[in-house]
Amino acid sequence: xxxxxxxxxxxxxxxxxxxxxxxxxxxxxxxxxxxxxxxxxxxxxxxxxxxxxxxxxxxxxxxxxxxxxxxxxxxxxxxxxxxxxxxxxxxxxxxxxxxxxxxxxxxxxxxxxxxxxxxxxxxxxxxxxxxxxxxxxxxxxxxxxxxxxxxxxxxxxxxxxxxxxxxxxxxxxxxxxxxxxxxxxxxxxxxxxxxxxxxxxxx
Amino acid sequence: xxxxxxxxxxxxxxxxxxxxxxxxxxxxxxxxxxxxxxxxxxxxxxxxxxxxxxxxxxxxxxxxxxxxxxxxxxxxxxxxxxxxxxxxxxxxxxxxxxxxxxxxxxxxxxxxxxxxxxxxxxxxxxxxxxxxxxxxxxxxxxxxxxxxxxxxxxxxxxxxxxxxxxxxxxxxxxxxxxxxxxxxxxxxxxxxxxxxxxxxxxx
Numbered sequence: 001x002x003x004x005x006x007x008x009x010x011x012x013x014x015x016x017x018x019x020x021x022x023x024x025x026x027x028x029x030x031x032x033x034x035x036x037x038x039x040x041x042x043x044x045x046x047x048x049x050x051x052x053x054x055x056x057x058x059x060x061x062x063x064x065x066x067x068x069x070x071x072x073x074x075x076x077x078x079x080x081x082x083x084x085x086x087x088x089x090x091x092x093x094x095x096x097x098x099x100x101x102x103x104x105x106x107x108x109x110x111x112x113x114x115x116x117x118x119x120x121x122x123x124x125x126x127x128x129x130x131x132x133x134x135x136x137x138x139x140x141x142x143x144x145x146x147x148x149x150x151x152x153x154x155x156x157x158x159x160x161x162x163x164x165x166x167x168x169x170x171x172x173x174x175x176x177x178x179x180x181x182x183x184x185x186x187x188x189x190x191x192x193x194x195x196x197x198x199x200x201x202x203x
Numbered sequence: 204x205x206x207x208x209x210x211x212x213x214x215x216x217x218x219x220x221x222x223x224x225x226x227x228x229x230x231x232x233x234x235x236x237x238x239x240x241x242x243x244x245x246x247x248x249x250x251x252x253x254x255x256x257x258x259x260x261x262x263x264x265x266x267x268x269x270x271x272x273x274x275x276x277x278x279x280x281x282x283x284x285x286x287x288x289x290x291x292x293x294x295x296x297x298x299x300x301x302x303x304x305x306x307x308x309x310x311x312x313x314x315x316x317x318x319x320x321x322x323x324x325x326x327x328x329x330x331x332x333x334x335x336x337x338x339x340x341x342x343x344x345x346x347x348x349x350x351x352x353x354x355x356x357x358x359x360x361x362x363x364x365x366x367x368x369x370x371x372x373x374x375x376x377x378x379x380x381x382x383x384x385x386x387x388x389x390x391x392x393x394x395x396x397x398x399x400x401x402x403x404x405x406x
Contacts, residue, residue, distance in 0.1 A: 007244075008238070008240050008241045008243070008244035008349060009244050009245075009248060009348050009349050009350075010221060010348065010349060010350030011218055011221060011222070011248075011347075011348035011349075012215065012217065012218060014215070015214055015215060015218035015348075016248060016348070018213060019214070019344075020248050020249060020251045020252060021248070021251055023251070025253045035211070036405075037211050038211045039403065040211070040399050041210075041211035041212050042212075043399050043402065043403060044399070045212060045214075045219060045223050045224070046223060047396040047397070047402075048223045048224055048226070048393075048396065049223060049340070049343070049344070050228045050343065050353070050355055052355070052356075052357045054394045056396065056397045056402070058402060059402060059403075059404075060402055060404070061403075061404050061405070061406055062403060062404070062405040062406070063406055064405050064406065065405075065406060067406075068405075068406030071406065102397065105395065106394055106395055106396075106397070107394055108394060108395070109391060109392075109394070127357075129332065129333070130332070130336050130357070130377065130378075133332075133333050133334075133336030133337055133340070134336055134337075134339060134340040134343075135340070136337060136340070137252070137336070137337040137338070137339070137340025137341050137344075138340050138344070140252070140337075141222075141252070141340075141341070141344055144214075145212050145213065145214035145219070146211060146212050146213060146214075147212075147213030150253070152253055153255075154255045154330075154333070165406070174333065189312075190251075191257045191309055191310055191311060191312070192309055192311070193250040193251065193259065193309075194250070194259045194305065194309070196243050196246050196247070199246065199250075199259070199261060199262055199263055200242065200246060200262075200263040200264075200265060201262075201263070201264050201265070202239075202265040202267050202268075202271075203264055203265070203266055203267065203268060203270075203271030203274065203368070
């Protein structure tokens with residue numbers, strides 16, 4: 001399928017289509033497996049995307065085994081159970097609210113940031129949520145960069161998933177993402193987007 | 204500069220470099236202007252990226268005039284004032300906590316979602332924050348797709364910006380992003396990233 005490509009962009013048309021214009025959220029998948037190498041390549045790409053203070057709260061649990069999948073599906077909303085069961089790979093994406101412990105190593109030119117900004121739990125949670133969500137966005141783009149379809153979901157029992165998969169530490173699940181090649185009738189017709197003038201104003 | 208490209212990705216090497224591997228947060232910028240056409244092209248690309256229920260809480264205010272820039276700079280943290288003054292264009296990215304009003308139009312196959320899921324303000328705020336942050340991540344990728352450098356910041360008086368730029372409605376600023384061509388000594392040396400094994404586990 002061809003799409004109009006805006007001349008103001010440097011990114012080539014094929015990449016625009018792969019990541020944004022032609023990419024669609026998938027609700028069904030083929031049986032083609034998703035390898036660990038593919039997930040490694042996705043992470044190795046998107047890990048470079050920016051966050052505040054170079055914090056990296058994102059944590060990923062891949063539900064690969066039959067048992068792991070069943071542990072996850074029980075916490076998904078009813079409308080999400082079948083597609084979570086049917087995807088070749090499912091990634092649980094969470095924010096680690098104790099990301100600050102790694103901050104001195106991640107921000108070597110400003111190790112004081114850990115104590116100056118992140119000594120209080122509510123501040124950390126809010127920062128982990130915002131920056132973890134940025135990283136979820138980058139991860140979804142990365143899945144598409146691997147030629148795979150993502151099926152991100154937020155319909156689940158978050159407390160249940162946190163207890164089930166992160167019994168230690170202090171984590172908050174942000175999204176669960178089905179990953180694979182799109183199957184039959186994988187996507188709805190694309191829904192409308194807000195126009196530029198509805199979103200952007202200038203002062 | 205050449206980089207190792209992982210064969211498991213479909214995205215071409217130039218695009219990987221442009222968006223992730225070679226792209227860097229910029230703290231200084233050249234005088235080269237950023238046009239409205241460039242911002243339109245960025246939005247026209249990233250508007251397609253997925254959110255829950257196709258909600259689109261992201262709102263963008265471009266600080267372009269001298270007066271608009273001054274109104275913004277006063278609310279920035281001291282360490283961010285100079286670079287916000289020096290960027291050719293600055294975008295204020297906020298979440299509209301009343302995004303649900305548009306939901307029936309944005310999700311025509313499930314117009315009940317507005318009332319079923321988003322009748323309560325705390326639920327809306329939490330959803331607008333998560334999905335707005337996803338859209339901030341996509342926007343940053345889009346700035347890079349236009350061959351520009353982004354300088355995202357979270358160091359500002361959020362309440363001050365909300366009152367200054369969103370006196371009506373119910374908005375929460377998420378990030379302020381300097382945009383332009385990188386200037387002299389634009390970036391720090393790249394800080395370390397967590398390894399795959401520190402981030403990803405399998406069950």
